Amino acid sequence: MTLALRILRGFLSLWLIVTLVFVALRATGDPITAIFDPDNTPKAALEAYRQQWGYTGTVFDQYLVYISNILHGEFGFSSMSNRDAYSVVMERLPATLQLVGCSALLMMAIGIPVGAVAALNSGGRLDRFVMTFSTVGFALPNFVLGLALILLFSVNLRLLPSNGIGTAAHLIMPVLTIGISKAAIFTRFVRSAILDALKLTCVTSARARGVSEWQIFWHHVIPNAMLPLVTITPLLVGAMVAASAVVETVFGWPGVGRLIVESVAQRDLAVVQMIVMMIALVMIVTNLLVDLAYSKLDPRTALAPAH
Amino acid sequence: MGLSMTIDATDDRICRVENLGIAIGGATPVPLVKDVSFEIRRGDYFALVGESGSGKSLTCHSMMRLLPFQPKIDGRIIIDGQDVWSLNHKQLVNFRRKSVGMVFQDPLAALNPVRTIGSQILETLKIYYPNADDDELRNRAIQALREVHIPEPGARLGVYPHQLSGGLNQRVMIALALLGEPKFLIADEPTTALDMSVQAEVLDLIDELRRKNNLTVLLVTHDLGIVRDRATDIAVLQLGRIVEQGRTAEIVRAPKAAYSKELFEASSVEWPGRNEKTRKATPVCLTFDRVNKTFFASKRDRRNGVGIPAAKDLSFTVRQGEIVALIGESGSGKTTAAKMAMGLEKPDSGAIIVHSSPRDASKKLNMQMVFQHPRDSLDPLMRVEDQLHEVLKVHGWRDRAVRQEHILKTIADVGLGAHVLGRRPTYLSGGEAQRVVIARALLLEPDMLIADEPLSAVDVRIQKHILECLQRLRDRLGIAILLITHDLRVVFEIADQVVVLRHGRVVEDVPVSMFADGARDAYTQMLIEAVPGKIRSSKQGRGAAMTAAFPGGAAMVTG
Numbered sequence: 001m002t003l004a005l006r007i008l009r010g011f012l013s014l015w016l017i018v019t020l021v022f023v024a025l026r027a028t029g030d031p032i033t034a035i036f037d038p039d040n041t042p043k044a045a046l047e048a049y050r051q052q053w054g055y056t057g058t059v060f061d062q063y064l065v066y067i068s069n070i071l072h073g074e075f076g077f078s079s080m081s082n083r084d085a086y087s088v089v090m091e092r093l094p095a096t097l098q099l100v101g102c103s104a105l106l107m108m109a110i111g112i113p114v115g116a117v118a119a120l121n122s123g124g125r126l127d128r129f130v131m132t133f134s135t136v137g138f139a140l141p142n143f144v145l146g147l148a149l150i151l152l153f154s155v156n157l158r159l160l161p162s163n164g165i166g167t168a169a170h171l172i173m174p175v176l177t178i179g180i181s182k183a184a185i186f187t188r189f190v191r192s193a194i195l196d197a198l199k200l201t202c203v204t205s206a207r208a209r210g211v212s213e214w215q216i217f218w219h220h221v222i223p224n225a226m227l228p229l230v231t232i233t234p235l236l237v238g239a240m241v242a243a244s245a246v247v248e249t250v251f252g253w254p255g256v257g258r259l260i261v262e263s264v265a266q267r268d269l270a271v272v273q274m275i276v277m278m279i280a281l282v283m284i285v286t287n288l289l290v291d292l293a294y295s296k297l298d299p300r301t302a303l304a305p306a307h
Numbered sequence: 308m309g310l311s312m313t314i315d316a317t318d319d320r321i322c323r324v325e326n327l328g329i330a331i332g333g334a335t336p337v338p339l340v341k342d343v344s345f346e347i348r349r350g351d352y353f354a355l356v357g358e359s360g361s362g363k364s365l366t367c368h369s370m371m372r373l374l375p376f377q378p379k380i381d382g383r384i385i386i387d388g389q390d391v392w393s394l395n396h397k398q399l400v401n402f403r404r405k406s407v408g409m410v411f412q413d414p415l416a417a418l419n420p421v422r423t424i425g426s427q428i429l430e431t432l433k434i435y436y437p438n439a440d441d442d443e444l445r446n447r448a449i450q451a452l453r454e455v456h457i458p459e460p461g462a463r464l465g466v467y468p469h470q471l472s473g474g475l476n477q478r479v480m481i482a483l484a485l486l487g488e489p490k491f492l493i494a495d496e497p498t499t500a501l502d503m504s505v506q507a508e509v510l511d512l513i514d515e516l517r518r519k520n521n522l523t524v525l526l527v528t529h530d531l532g533i534v535r536d537r538a539t540d541i542a543v544l545q546l547g548r549i550v551e552q553g554r555t556a557e558i559v560r561a562p563k564a565a566y567s568k569e570l571f572e573a574s575s576v577e578w579p580g581r582n583e584k585t586r587k588a589t590p591v592c593l594t595f596d597r598v599n600k601t602f603f604a605s606k607r608d609r610r611n612g613v614g615i616p617a618a619k620d621l622s623f624t625v626r627q628g629e630i631v632a633l634i635g636e637s638g639s640g641k642t643t644a645a646k647m648a649m650g651l652e653k654p655d656s657g658a659i660i661v662h663s664s665p666r667d668a669s670k671k672l673n674m675q676m677v678f679q680h681p682r683d684s685l686d687p688l689m690r691v692e693d694q695l696h697e698v699l700k701v702h703g704w705r706d707r708a709v710r711q712e713h714i715l716k717t718i719a720d721v722g723l724g725a726h727v728l729g730r731r732p733t734y735l736s737g738g739e740a741q742r743v744v745i746a747r748a749l750l751l752e753p754d755m756l757i758a759d760e761p762l763s764a765v766d767v768r769i770q771k772h773i774l775e776c777l778q779r780l781r782d783r784l785g786i787a788i789l790l791i792t793h794d795l796r797v798v799f800e801i802a803d804q805v806v807v808l809r810h811g812r813v814v815e816d817v818p819v820s821m822f823a824d825g826a827r828d829a830y831t832q833m834l835i836e837a838v839p840g841k842i843r844s845s846k847q848g849r850g851a852a853m854t855a856a857f858p859g860g861a862a863m864v865t866g
Binding site: 199200201202204205206207208209210211212215219220223224227297298299300 | 371373375400401402403404405407408409411413416417418419420421422426427430431434467469480483484486487
C-alpha cells in the first residue's frame with residue numbers, strides 16, 4: 001500500500017473516532033441538564049447556554065455544525081472554563097506527551113535488556129525471577145504503585161515532590177509508575193520475541209558457520225526479534241495514554257489525562273472531543289510511523305514503490 | 308559393529324562416530340539415538356538415510372553440537388581429529404569455522420530474511436580475513452558466489468533471500484558453508500524443499516565441489532534415489548539405530564536388513580512396462596478447453612498487463628477410469644488448474660466442462676478433492692468416525708446404521724482397518740491420515756478425484772500404500788483421478804496419461820508409456836533426466852546441455 005493511501009486511511013480513522021465520540025457523548029443525555037439543575041434554573045438561561053455551547057437542534061444538526069467548525073479550525077468552547085477548547089487542551093497536551101514519551105523510553109530501557117537476559121537464560125533461575133516480577137508488575141494497579149512510590153520517596157525519604165510539575169524531579173515518580181507497569185508487559189514480549197528468534201534456522205546456520213555469539217545476537221537474533229516488538233509498541237503507547245488518566249490524577253500532573261477525567265465529570269463535551277481527537281491523532285501518527293519502520297525492518301513487506 | 312575397527316592409525320577417516328547415544332530429558336532420559344557408529348573416510352560421499360523420526364537429522368546436528376535442546380550424549384564423535392563434544396566453547400567455534408561446513412534443508416529459512424545476501428557473506432568472510440578491506444571482502448564474496456555458479460554474483464549481494472529462488476538460495480548457503488574451506492560438508496536434506504530439476508542441479512553442484520575441493524560429504528536424506536545415484540557409502544537408520552551400513556553398490560544390490568529392503572523397494576522407479584500407446588476410449592469426465600488465467604501482484608500490474616500466467620490456452624481431458632498426472636514445477640500452474648476444476652478459481656477465458664456422470668447420464672459428475680497436507684484438512688479435535696459421519700449427514704444420510712456400514716466399506720476401500728475410526732487425527736500416522744482424507748472424499752461416491760500433491764508430506768513407504776490405494780480406486784471403482792504432483796516417480800508408477808505444464812502451458816500430453824520412452828519436449832526431457840534413482844545411460848552431457856537451455860533457476864524477483 002502506498003504512503004498516501006495509508007495517510008488517507010489515517011484520516012478516515014480520525015473522522016470515525018470523532019463521529020463516534022460525538023454521538024456517544026450526546027446519546028448519554030442532555031449535557032445542559034447535567035450541568036444545571038433544570039428545576040432551579042430559568043428556561044431562558046438554559047436556552048442561552050445551549051446557544052452558547054452549540055447544543056441546539058437535533059444531534060445530526062449539531063454534528064454538521066461541529067464538523068464544519070472543525071474544518072474552519074474552531075473546536076468549540078469549554079463550558080468549564082469558558083475558553084476555547086483548543087487552547088485548554090493544547091496547554092495540557094505537552095505535559096502528557098512528555099510523561100508518555102519518557103515512560104515509553106523507560107519501558108524500553110527496562111524491557112529490552114531484562115527480556116533479553118531472561119530469554120538467554122530461559123528456564124533458568126534468572127528467567128523465573130524476571131517472570132515472577134513481571135507478573136507482579138502488570139497485576140499491580142497503577143494507583144497502588146503510584147501511592148507506594150509517594151509513600152516511599154516523598155513521605156518517608158523526603159527525596160521527591162509528591163505532586164505537581166516543573167522540575168525533572170517532578171517527572172520521576174509518574175514516569176516510574178507508568179514505565180514500570182508497561183515494562184512488565186513489554187519484558188514478556190521481548191523475551192518471547194527473542195526466544196522465537198533464537199529458534200530460527202538462520203541462527204542455527206550462523207552458529208554452524210562459526211559466527212560469534214555476540215554477532216549472532218546483534219545481527220541475526222535482534223533484527224528478527226524486532227519485528228513482533230515493533231508491532232505491539234503502539235498498543236503499549238496507547239495503554240500508556242490510558243494509564244495517564246489515573247497516574248496524572250495521583251501525582252497532580254497537569255496533563256490531558258487528568259483533564260479528560262475532569263471534563264467527563266463536568267460534561268464539558270467540547271474539551272472531551274478535543275482530547276479524544278488529539279489522542280487519536282497521536283495514535284494514528286504512531287501507527288503510521290510503526291508501519292513505516294516495519295517496512296524498513298522487514299524487506300519482505302516493503303511498501304510498493306510509489307513511482 | 309558395522310565396519311571393522313582395525314583400520315590403520317595413519318587416519319584417512321575424517322569422521323568417526325563411536326557408539327553415539329542422544330537422549331533428552333533429566334531424571335529419566337528418553338533415548339532418541341542409540342549406539343550409532345559409523346566412519347567416513349576422506350573423499351567419501353556418505354549418505355545417512357531413514358524416514359522422518361529415524362534420528363538422522365539429530366545425528367548430523369549432534370556432529371556440529373547444534374541440537375536445539377540440552378542432550379545427554381553417550382559415545383564420541385571425532386571429526387578432523389577433534390572430539391566434538393569435549394571441545395570448549397572457543398575450540399568449538401573454531402571447529403565450526405574450519406573443520407566442517409553445513410547446509411540445511413530449507414535454504415530460505417537458513418538465511419536471515421531481514422539481511423541481504425551480501426551482508427551475511429561478508430560477516431562470515433570477516434571471520435577468515437579480519438584484516439581485509441571492504442573491496443577485498445566484496446571481491447571474495449563475488450568469487451564465492453561464482454564458485455557455486457550464481458549468475459550476476461555482484462548484483463546478488465544486494466538482494467534479500469526472499470527475492471531469490473529456492474535453488475539460488477541453496478547455492479548461496481553452500482557458498483557460505485564453504486567460505487572457511489572445510490574439508491567436510493554436512494548436508495541435511497539439502498534438496499527436499501526444492502523442485503526436482505533444481506534438486507538435480509544442486510546435487511550436481513555438490514558433486515562438482517566435491518571433486519574440485521576434495522570434499523568429503525555427509526548427505527542426510529530420505530530419498531534413496533539420490534543415494535543410489537551419488538553416494539559411495541550408506542548407513543540406514545531406523546528408530547534411532549543403524550540397521551545396515553556399507554558400500555552403496557553392495558547394499559543397493561542386496562540389502563540385508565528387512566527395513567532397508569523395504570525402503571529400497573519403495574523408492575525404486577519402475578519404468579512403466581505398459582505398452583498401450585493410445586488412450587482408453589472411456590467417457591470424458593472433465594475437459595479444459597483453451598483456459599486462460601493470469602494473476603496480478605498488484606492493481607498497477609493489472610493495469611499494465613504485467614501478470615504471472617497460471618494458465619495459457621490450457622487444454623486437456625480426464626477420462627473415466629484413468630489417472631491423469633498433471634506435472635510441472637512450482638509456479639507452473641498445476642494447483643491453479645485444480646482449483647479451477649473445482650470451481651474455486653474462475654478462469655479469465657476458455658471453458659472448463661464438467662461432464663455428466665459417466666455412471667448415470669442424468670446426474671452431474673461428482674468431483675472431490677484431496678489436499679496436500681492431510682493433517683491440516685482434518686479437524687484435530689474430532690474423532691475420525693465423527694468427521695466421516697458429518698460428511699454424510701450434511702448430504703442427507705439420516706440413518707446412522709446405514710452411514711456406519713457405508714463408512715466401514717469406504718475405509719476398507721482405502722486399505723484401512725476399522726480401528727482408525729475411533730481415533731483423533733493426532734493418533735494417525737501420516738499415511739493413515741492421508742487415507743482418511745481420501746476416504747472422506749470417497750464417501751460421496753465421486754466419479755472423479757482431484758488430488759493435489761497427496762504424497763509430498765509422507766515418507767516413501769507410506770507413499771507406496773497411498774499409491775496402491777489410488778490404483779485400487781481406479782481399477783475397482785473406475786474413478787477418474789487428476790493427480791497433481793512434481794514427483795515423476797509417482798507418475799511412472801501409476802499414471803495413465805501425463806500432462807506436463809510449464810508457465811501455464813501444456814508442453815506435453817501423452818500416454819505414460821510414450822512419455823517415459825521419448826518425451827519430445829526439451830523441458831520434459833530435463834524433468835525426466837532429473838529423476839533420481841534411475842540408471843542413467845550417460846551421466847555427463849546432461850549438465851551442460853540442460854543448463855544452457857534452462858539457466859539454473861533464474862532469479863525470481865517478487866514484490
